[in-house]
Amino acid sequence: MRIGRAARSADATPRLVAVAPEGEGLVDLVTADVALSTRRGATHEAATRVAEAKFPGSLTTALDRGAGVLLEEASAALASFDERALIPLEEAVLLPPADPRVLRCCSAFEEHARNGFSRLGQSVPATFYEFPPYYKGSPASLIGHRAPVRWPGYTQSMDYELEFALVMGSRSTNLHPEDAASHIFGVTVMNDFSARDTQSLEAGQGLGPCKAKDFATALGPWITTLDELDIHDLPMIARVNGVEWSRGSSSTMTWLPEELVAYLAYGEELLPGDVIASGTVGNGCGLELGKELAPGDVVELEIGGIGTLTNQIGQPETSGWRPVPRRQFAGGTQ
Amino acid sequence: MRIGRAARSADATPRLVAVAPEGEGLVDLVTADVALSTRRGATHEAATRVAEAKFPGSLTTALDRGAGVLLEEASAALASFDERALIPLEEAVLLPPADPRVLRCCSAFEEHARNGFSRLGQSVPATFYEFPPYYKGSPASLIGHRAPVRWPGYTQSMDYELEFALVMGSRSTNLHPEDAASHIFGVTVMNDFSARDTQSLEAGQGLGPCKAKDFATALGPWITTLDELDIHDLPMIARVNGVEWSRGSSSTMTWLPEELVAYLAYGEELLPGDVIASGTVGNGCGLELGKELAPGDVVELEIGGIGTLTNQIGQPETSGWRPVPRRQFAGGTQ
Numbered sequence: 001m002r003i004g005r006a007a008r009s010a011d012a013t014p015r016l017v018a019v020a021p022e023g024e025g026l027v028d029l030v031t032a033d034v035a036l037s038t039r040r041g042a043t044h045e046a047a048t049r050v051a052e053a054k055f056p057g058s059l060t061t062a063l064d065r066g067a068g069v070l071l072e073e074a075s076a077a078l079a080s081f082d083e084r085a086l087i088p089l090e091e092a093v094l095l096p097p098a099d100p101r102v103l104r105c106c107s108a109f110e111e112h113a114r115n116g117f118s119r120l121g122q123s124v125p126a127t128f129y130e131f132p133p134y135y136k137g138s139p140a141s142l143i144g145h146r147a148p149v150r151w152p153g154y155t156q157s158m159d160y161e162l163e164f165a166l167v168m169g170s171r172s173t174n175l176h177p178e179d180a181a182s183h184i185f186g187v188t189v190m191n192d193f194s195a196r197d198t199q200s201l202e203a204g205q206g207l208g209p210c211k212a213k214d215f216a217t218a219l220g221p222w223i224t225t226l227d228e229l230d231i232h233d234l235p236m237i238a239r240v241n242g243v244e245w246s247r248g249s250s251s252t253m254t255w256l257p258e259e260l261v262a263y264l265a266y267g268e269e270l271l272p273g274d275v276i277a278s279g280t281v282g283n284g285c286g287l288e289l290g291k292e293l294a295p296g297d298v299v300e301l302e303i304g305g306i307g308t309l310t311n312q313i314g315q316p317e318t319s320g321w322r323p324v325p326r327r328q329f330a331g332g333t334q
Numbered sequence: 335m336r337i338g339r340a341a342r343s344a345d346a347t348p349r350l351v352a353v354a355p356e357g358e359g360l361v362d363l364v365t366a367d368v369a370l371s372t373r374r375g376a377t378h379e380a381a382t383r384v385a386e387a388k389f390p391g392s393l394t395t396a397l398d399r400g401a402g403v404l405l406e407e408a409s410a411a412l413a414s415f416d417e418r419a420l421i422p423l424e425e426a427v428l429l430p431p432a433d434p435r436v437l438r439c440c441s442a443f444e445e446h447a448r449n450g451f452s453r454l455g456q457s458v459p460a461t462f463y464e465f466p467p468y469y470k471g472s473p474a475s476l477i478g479h480r481a482p483v484r485w486p487g488y489t490q491s492m493d494y495e496l497e498f499a500l501v502m503g504s505r506s507t508n509l510h511p512e513d514a515a516s517h518i519f520g521v522t523v524m525n526d527f528s529a530r531d532t533q534s535l536e537a538g539q540g541l542g543p544c545k546a547k548d549f550a551t552a553l554g555p556w557i558t559t560l561d562e563l564d565i566h567d568l569p570m571i572a573r574v575n576g577v578e579w580s581r582g583s584s585s586t587m588t589w590l591p592e593e594l595v596a597y598l599a600y601g602e603e604l605l606p607g608d609v610i611a612s613g614t615v616g617n618g619c620g621l622e623l624g625k626e627l628a629p630g631d632v633v634e635l636e637i638g639g640i641g642t643l644t645n646q647i648g649q650p651e652t653s654g655w656r657p658v659p660r661r662q663f664a665g666g667t668q
Contacts, residue, residue: 102474107541110662127538129660135541136470136548140436140605152601153508174487174654204461207441207469208542214470214602254660262655267486268548271474320508320600326463326588328444 001071001078002307003186004097004222005059005144008087014057014095017087018078019222025086029055029074032081039080058099059167059223060273067169067185067272071225096142096219097188098167100275103137103217104264105163105192108255109248111282119287120200132255132263137192137277138214145221145309151295152215153317155195158293162238162246162284162301164231165190166257167223168274172265180261183270186223187231189301189309190277193217196287218301218311219275228305231257235304236281240297245289248281335405335412336641337520338431338556339393339478342421348391348429351421352412353556359420363389363408366415373414392433393501393557394607401503401519401606405559430476430553431522432501434609437471437551438598439497439526442589443582445616453621454534466589466597471526471611472548479555479643485629486549487651489529492627496572496580496618496635498565499524500591501557502608506599514595517604520557521565523635523643524611527551530621550645553609558640565591569638570615574631579623582615 002019006026017026030051037047054073056062062070077085107113113124113133127133143149151158169185192213199212231250238246250257260276270276286292293299295315302308336353340360351360364385371381388407390396396404411419441447447458447467461467477483485492503519526547533546565584572580584591594610604610620626627633629649636642 102472104544107539110660124662125538125540127535129662131535131657133539133541134544136472136544138436138470138602140608141602150601154601174651176655201461201465203540204459205441205467206459206537206540206542207467208540210438210468210470211601255657259655259657263657266654266656267484267488267545267651268472268475274474317508317601321510321593321596322600323465323589323593323597326444328458328463 001074001225002222003059003074003225004220005057005095006087006092007095008091010093016055016057016059016062018074020086021078025088026092027078027081028085028087029077031085032077033073035082035085036077036080059097060099060101063169063185063272094145094221096144097223098219098273098275099142100139100273101271103139103142103275104134105137105277105279106132106134106255106260107279108132108253108260109279109281110254111252112280112284112288115283115288132260134264135208137217141214141217143216143218143311147218147311148314149193149216149218149311151314151316152195152211153320154211154322155198157196158313159194159196159286160238160293160299161192161194161280162236162248163190163192163277163280164188164234164236164250164303165219165275165277166261168270168272168276170272171269173269174267175262175265177256177258177262180258181226183261184226186225187229187306188219188223189303189306191218191299191301191309191311192277192280194285218309220309221307224306236284237302238284239300240293245286245291246281246284248284250278250281252282253278335408335559336556337393337408337559338554339391339429339433340421340426341429342425344427350389350391350393350396352408354420355412359422360426361412361415362419362421363411365419366411367407369416369419370411370414393431394433394435397503397519397606428479428555430478431557432553432607432609433476434473434607435605437473437476437609438468439471439611439613440466440468440589440594441613442466442587442594443613443615444588445586446614446618446622449617449622466594468598469542471551475548475551477550477552477645481552481645482648483527483550483552483645485648485650486529486545487654488545488656489532491530492647493528493530493620494572494627494633495526495528495614496570496582497524497526497611497614498522498568498570498584498637499553499609499611500595502604502606502610504606505603507603508601509596509599511590511592511596514592515560517595518560520559521563521640522553522557523637523640525552525633525635525643525645526611526614528619552643552645554643555641563639570618571636572618573634574627579620579625580615580618582618584612584615586616587612
């Protein structure tokens, strides 16, 4: 099944949706479930009350009832939807399909690490091979398919990153890799937009990327459930303004998806709806290719078995507070 | 006002609470509001329905209606609560008072940075003085006052960090420091527990702290609203097993609270309920003092005008998956 979040218009309430079986649009699961219940004799009001509880606008809230329950109830609603539940794809406002409590962004592809560090005149840190590197993104910066990409005033160097992302279906901690797949709900496409000049400056502070990443992270167009995919062999393609820039595969990961999940669950809890990004596939960003994005560029990321995530880069902002540098403490001995 | 989140027992539904005016306990705002409405003629059922909508268990959800509305309605409920609404402090299960969508942890005190880098034989990076350093924590790891601190299997070096944290009351972006205070809801105490050995290893990967921090971050016991405090002069004290280890003040910040807010809002949105930690005050952690915590230690952080946040360190865990090191790619040229 392909599950996402969408609204019928920019002002409408977000709804959980499933891609219709023939791909003819998105099925609003609340409307489909209401139709199912009213055919069985429920009043419209009673049917709506239960449908909205079963299919909240938040995927995380829905998964908190159990991924199996969600998929069963969505299948039942999908089996007999009528036209009132169908949102034509071109009319839908797509939201990020997941709304995670925690967004973890790994770096699992050695080729990307080698290319990236090489551009900085450095080699890959030895620890890359000892445990999977990752940082935490900002769930507040997630945007969906076709949403514009904010260009903050502090950067002059905009890049994309071709990644896939796992969405967790259940709570877990201290897992082994062989038990990880049972906790994965599905997979989506992720574009981890990056301000490269800011990323270099932040690297000097040693606390990881923040402003370099937190202005926009695209996710979508929807999540394909794990049963419909081979996550170890996902073809990945990036196009900028229709021209192919990147091509790769999840088969080249140094750290496997199940290993990422097990490591991330080490000593802490992964929660339903949490998102774990793979990291950029080799040659999957402009930095590795010596290229940058410009305002107005359209970036499409396509992953086989999922779909294509498209976003257009916005115009640079001019407002915001640039910090006034401090003087070092006069009594400092360092 | 002092606002928090608590439950009457470990299994009970979390409730928004306010500290009673005479400090005689915590007032469950739902129960207080129900009493107020029933005195005005509402049925218990109708009063409960509205009270639970006005005072959800999530502070973020409550603040999404507006911080001013929340404080007005809480004041009305507090003005005439009766004993049924009162939870004795010793019986309450305190939850982290905020449940942020994004948890940002700054490093705003030069003295802490100097002491910390000095222990590593390094000096403070020049960029510390150019823009405020921060990383993003994990909202899933937040624990409340009196909650035990998980000790993950991957660390042998446990530390505390004496910090205060701002809780945002409204949405903002591209702010100036002079406009920041109007967006701050209040202040709480934060203990950013840290696995120092893991932090050193993660520093080598360059993506910031993750496992070093994400096992437990304590917040509480409640939030004091901004009108009751001078955030530029908060006395801060840490005690371990009753012995004072750290003492400092928010007056020694290199980056002021309003500057942190303005910088964090640069090019992205801060949302109601988001938490911004100050970073550790100078000498506010064991690393700076050449000390470590042991299982069973009790750490109390006290901040004037807020209260004391107490947590006991748990026993080291023995489960979890240790990654199997990879071989470097044979074709690597770096």
